[in-house]
Amino acid sequence: MTQPLEITHPLGRVVATERKPNTPHEFHFWTALDSPVGIGTIVRVEGAQPVGGQIPEIYGIVVEGFSYTDLQTPLHDMLGHDGTPDGASLSATQRAEIRLYTAAVLRQVPEEPLQPVPMGAVYLAGDQDVAVALRMDGYLKEGANTGIPIGVYRAGASDSVIYVDADFLIGPEAAHLNITGVSGLATKTSAIEWILSSIFAHFPAQKGSVAAVCFNVKGPDLCFLDQPGTIEDADRALYEKCGVPATPFEHVKYFAPYKSDGFSLNTLRSNEALSHNVSSLTWGLREVLQYAEVLLNKDDVDAKADALIDFIRERIVDREFSDPILGNRRYLVRSFADLEAWFRDVLSALEGKNSDGWRSHHIATIRKVRNRLTNISTRCAGLVTDDGAVSDLPFGSFEDRTVYVIDVASLEEDAQDLIFARVVTKLREHLEKRDLGVNHVVVFVDELNKYAPHDGQDTYVRKMLLDLAERGRYLGLVLFSAQQFRSQVHRRVVGNSGTAVYGRMDSDELATPGYAVLSPAVKIKLATLDKGQLMVRHPHFTQPIFVRFPRPAVMRGRDGAEQFPQASDVDLDTAVLRSLRSLDPSITLGWVREAVGIRDDEEIVRARNATVRERPADVRKFFLAQLRPVVASQAAPRPQAATIRSAPADDPYGF
Amino acid sequence: MSAVAPPLSPSLGLHGVQRLLAGLFPEADGAASETPLELTTADARPARLISATVIEGGELRGIPVPGGPEANFVAFLDGTQTSRVAQYQRGGVPIVLGMVAAVVRERRDRRMFTWRHVAQERLYAPKAQIARSAWERLVSTGLEVCDTAEDEDGPNSAEHPLAMREAAVHRVQKDRERAEHALAIEWCGREERGLFVDGSISGADPVARAPVAVGVVKTHRTLYASGDALTRVLALGQAERSSVFLVTSPKRAPVASWYLRIRDPRGHDPMWALLRVEVSAGGMEGREATRRADEVSRWILAEVAPVSLPDGRWDKMVYGVRDCEEFLRAIV
Numbered sequence: 001m002t003q004p005l006e007i008t009h010p011l012g013r014v015v016a017t018e019r020k021p022n023t024p025h026e027f028h029f030w031t032a033l034d035s036p037v038g039i040g041t042i043v044r045v046e047g048a049q050p051v052g053g054q055i056p057e058i059y060g061i062v063v064e065g066f067s068y069t070d071l072q073t074p075l076h077d078m079l080g081h082d083g084t085p086d087g088a089s090l091s092a093t094q095r096a097e098i099r100l101y102t103a104a105v106l107r108q109v110p111e112e113p114l115q116p117v118p119m120g121a122v123y124l125a126g127d128q129d130v131a132v133a134l135r136m137d138g139y140l141k142e143g144a145n146t147g148i149p150i151g152v153y154r155a156g157a158s159d160s161v162i163y164v165d166a167d168f169l170i171g172p173e174a175a176h177l178n179i180t181g182v183s184g185l186a187t188k189t190s191a192i193e194w195i196l197s198s199i200f201a202h203f204p205a206q207k208g209s210v211a212a213v214c215f216n217v218k219g220p221d222l223c224f225l226d227q228p229g230t231i232e233d234a235d236r237a238l239y240e241k242c243g244v245p246a247t248p249f250e251h252v253k254y255f256a257p258y259k260s261d262g263f264s265l266n267t268l269r270s271n272e273a274l275s276h277n278v279s280s281l282t283w284g285l286r287e288v289l290q291y292a293e294v295l296l297n298k299d300d301v302d303a304k305a306d307a308l309i310d311f312i313r314e315r316i317v318d319r320e321f322s323d324p325i326l327g328n329r330r331y332l333v334r335s336f337a338d339l340e341a342w343f344r345d346v347l348s349a350l351e352g353k354n355s356d357g358w359r360s361h362h363i364a365t366i367r368k369v370r371n372r373l374t375n376i377s378t379r380c381a382g383l384v385t386d387d388g389a390v391s392d393l394p395f396g397s398f399e400d401r402t403v404y405v406i407d408v409a410s411l412e413e414d415a416q417d418l419i420f421a422r423v424v425t426k427l428r429e430h431l432e433k434r435d436l437g438v439n440h441v442v443v444f445v446d447e448l449n450k451y452a453p454h455d456g457q458d459t460y461v462r463k464m465l466l467d468l469a470e471r472g473r474y475l476g477l478v479l480f481s482a483q484q485f486r487s488q489v490h491r492r493v494v495g496n497s498g499t500a501v502y503g504r505m506d507s508d509e510l511a512t513p514g515y516a517v518l519s520p521a522v523k524i525k526l527a528t529l530d531k532g533q534l535m536v537r538h539p540h541f542t543q544p545i546f547v548r549f550p551r552p553a554v555m556r557g558r559d560g561a562e563q564f565p566q567a568s569d570v571d572l573d574t575a576v577l578r579s580l581r582s583l584d585p586s587i588t589l590g591w592v593r594e595a596v597g598i599r600d601d602e603e604i605v606r607a608r609n610a611t612v613r614e615r616p617a618d619v620r621k622f623f624l625a626q627l628r629p630v631v632a633s634q635a636a637p638r639p640q641a642a643t644i645r646s647a648p649a650d651d652p653y654g655f
Numbered sequence: 656m657s658a659v660a661p662p663l664s665p666s667l668g669l670h671g672v673q674r675l676l677a678g679l680f681p682e683a684d685g686a687a688s689e690t691p692l693e694l695t696t697a698d699a700r701p702a703r704l705i706s707a708t709v710i711e712g713g714e715l716r717g718i719p720v721p722g723g724p725e726a727n728f729v730a731f732l733d734g735t736q737t738s739r740v741a742q743y744q745r746g747g748v749p750i751v752l753g754m755v756a757a758v759v760r761e762r763r764d765r766r767m768f769t770w771r772h773v774a775q776e777r778l779y780a781p782k783a784q785i786a787r788s789a790w791e792r793l794v795s796t797g798l799e800v801c802d803t804a805e806d807e808d809g810p811n812s813a814e815h816p817l818a819m820r821e822a823a824v825h826r827v828q829k830d831r832e833r834a835e836h837a838l839a840i841e842w843c844g845r846e847e848r849g850l851f852v853d854g855s856i857s858g859a860d861p862v863a864r865a866p867v868a869v870g871v872v873k874t875h876r877t878l879y880a881s882g883d884a885l886t887r888v889l890a891l892g893q894a895e896r897s898s899v900f901l902v903t904s905p906k907r908a909p910v911a912s913w914y915l916r917i918r919d920p921r922g923h924d925p926m927w928a929l930l931r932v933e934v935s936a937g938g939m940e941g942r943e944a945t946r947r948a949d950e951v952s953r954w955i956l957a958e959v960a961p962v963s964l965p966d967g968r969w970d971k972m973v974y975g976v977r978d979c980e981e982f983l984r985a986i987v
Binding site for chain 2: 033070071072073076077079080081091092093094095096
């Protein structure tokens with residue numbers, strides 16, 4: 001195949017002066033005025049003198065550019081045109097002008113001895129050069145094949161696919177990915193969708209299976225990952241170049257809690273046409289109590305309260321419990337309703353005996369814990385059920401190349417925190433036991449500024465994210481995170497991200513110390529990046545690389561919200577119909593209405609939840625079985641009328 | 656058609672030559688100073704006034720150049736020389752390393768490119784003043800060795816070290832002129848587009864006759880006017896030229912010439928921004944002389960911008976020539 005002219009012919013020459021010398025990590029070169037070199041261009045230098053019998057080749061990336069003429073002072077130019085700017089363009093000759101670039105060294109071959117970059121000709125890097133420069137040759141070679149395309153590097157007439165190493169993206173060598181960028185350009189979400197597509201297409205077979213759990217924290221961003229989006233020919237070409245199918249995700253499962261009414265799903269993906277893969281996410285007392293500290297702040301839960309919560313968790317919930325003070329009545333607490341009844345009885349008994357404490361717990365502590373715990377079901381209504389019904393992610397049967405989206409966008413902060421904490425903890429537990437169903441899980445969390453800020457009080461969610469960032473890679477639990485301001489995220493979370501991706505950046509953010517290693521030109525480029533452009537840092541790359549990525553082949557959230565408008569709130573019968581119809585399309589609204597009859601809402605919802613959870617073969621039969629039988633009304637026996645005694649014959653008064 | 660510049664020839668440079676000579680003549684004294692001799696050798700030519708034959712009108716007078724500037728030069732020629740003492744032989748005989756170079760820079764789309772250049776490095780020494788074996792050793796270096804005791808003007812028997820150095824500089828200067836002439840002749844033989852030559856064109860007959868070559872002289876040690884004529888020349892205003900006159904010399908080709916002021920001289924010395932232009936004398940009679948002088952003056956006036964600052968001669972030096980000098984400075 002013929003290589004472009006600029007790859008086979010030098011486009012510049014290395015120069016060094018005493019004031020601007022070359023070093024082992026930086027060099028300077030000039031080019032013709034019309035060369036295709038720019039900030040981020042990868043070049044190759046061929047040295048003139050062999051070192052150790054080998055002509056050195058140095059690969060670098062342009063990080064700074066200078067242009068100047070032989071003009072010593074602007075005054076001279078003004079003098080030359082008698083102070084008339086419009087005459088300047090008429091001069092017969094343009095001043096001698098130079099394009100001088102500074103490049104950061106990506107790699108030297110041979111790597112030893114490490115010497116300052118020698119003088120030599122500068123070439124535009126071709127595909128092979130880019131692979132060597134970024135050390136991709138190590139993991140793209142036969143036998144390794146752990147490359148995952150993250151985009152295309154473009155310079156001159158050539159496109160080179162840039163691969164990241166799966167061992168350093170998903171683990172175990174390094175892991176995690178963090179993306180930063182201003183909001184509103186859809187770059188962060190699009191990039192994550194693209195990278196997930198690429199991972200699903202290229203994840204090495206020898207590394208096992210991989211799934212993704214995405215938290216949709218705002219709007220409809222991730223609500224239509226299984227729907228095709230609009231992409232252009234240029235995007236299609238990028239997909240083809242990277243070997244990633246330009247199709248939406250094949251396997252996506254959505255989870256969302258109910259609204260406070262308990263039967264309408266609290267998600268923007270509530271259109272009936274898309275309900276086939278949307279499941280409810282509801283937890284009961286047992287699930288919530290394990291993460292009580294997520295919802296109870298430290299001011300609430302002192303040592304005494306903590307001790308009582310532990311007692312309840314260990315001795316009360318899901319166990320038969322009796323106590324002399326409660327008249328040896330046997331309690332089996334399985335739901336918030338049961339817990340509330342238990343608290344009520346305990347407090348009544350204490351008040352009845354005029355006692356201040358029970359089992360070393362002061363009555364005030366008992367009241368406080370009752371208040372905080374029973375309040376959870378109100379604060380997290382829709383997610384936490386009073387009746388203990390559980391509908392959860394399929395821990396234990398996760399499927400390869402499947403995206404599990406949990407829509408928490410419309411939830412209160414407490415409920416969001418609870419979901420993060422529990423889902424991630426469960427993932428970790430199952431991965432530790434190797435029984436999740438897949439070997440690796442990518443967890444995507446957006447708005448890290450909110451969930452793992454570098455300042456503020458220490459929250460359970462931040463601790464969990466820190467733990468995930470620091471230890472997750474050994475388990476195959478990988479954090480893909482995104483935020484607008486990297487500088488305001490906890491340093492250990494972003495610091496543990498092996499791969500960092502940057503979209504268009506805010507100038508104020510770029511002025512923070514974390515970006516001091518970037519040259520002014522790279523910062524300016526970052527501040528003006530177009531949609532579809534990213535800067536990537538990866539452990540194998542000694543310098544950040546600029547790449548282009550295609551628009552995701554999935555429907556954008558905004559488009560999806562227009563095409564599949566959110567279902568309006570419906571009555572309970574219709575909500576039940578929608579839930580059951582996903583299991584049995586033959587069910588009609590008339591049948592539902594006949595089945596539920598005059599039963600109360602709580603019972604109907606419980607029956608619906610049980611049916612949806614069990615997914616029985618005979619939906620109608622199962623649903624009906626969940627409803628308590630209605631006893632046919634019988635006419636009350638008419639009381640026998642008492643016989644009227646007859647008046648005695650000798651009654652003188654005539655009564 | 657534009658020619659492609661050949662690659663630059665490798666040069667030993669002063670230090671390389673000094674190392675070479677130190678190996679050949681271990682007993683000789685090295686030369687510590689690296690100051691070019693051109694800077695230490697005064698111009699021996701006297702300042703003088705010469706009357707010239709006016710061929711446009713009856714007397715030398717000032718004439719405003721009609722019309723606006725026209726950028727019609729497509730190439731600029733200039734040369735440079737550097738002479739440094741590489742070694743002193745016994746008796747204070749200097750071995751001078753002379754480097755000469757010349758370039759034609761072509762203007763394409765308002766930018767300058769090298770059309771052709773030459774760069775030469777020679778040793779200059781008075782053969783009569785050094786031992787025969789020493790001369791042979793100099794020749795054995797592979798560098799071209801020039802005998803400064805022999806000149807076109809005759810033998811030079813000076814024994815004073817300074818006089819021998821001046822003789823070397825004189826020879827280097829002649830070599831530079833030859834290099835310039837060679838390039839100018841090549842241009843004139845190949846091209847029909849205007850060439851701006853820095854300096855006189857009368858030294859090379861083919862160039863002096865070529866209609867495309869225009870010589871522009873910036874130094875005025877010889878003024879071709881006297882009396883009232885000189886007053887009128889020195890009083891020329893911006894964009895004014897003198898009448899055309901004929902410059903003749905026994906050793907040089909005749910050329911038609913005139914003075915041209917390219918910038919406003921108010922507040923400056925009388926020769927500020929004053930150029931003397933030379934063109935082929937062929938056909939320069941009557942109205943043709945006027946037409947040609949006006950035309951070429953307009954071409955030169957088009958070169959006043961960009962200015963050649965920070966060069967001290969910026970008032971007279973056009974940017975194309977400065978560009979040639981920068982190029983030559985880079986290679987010599």
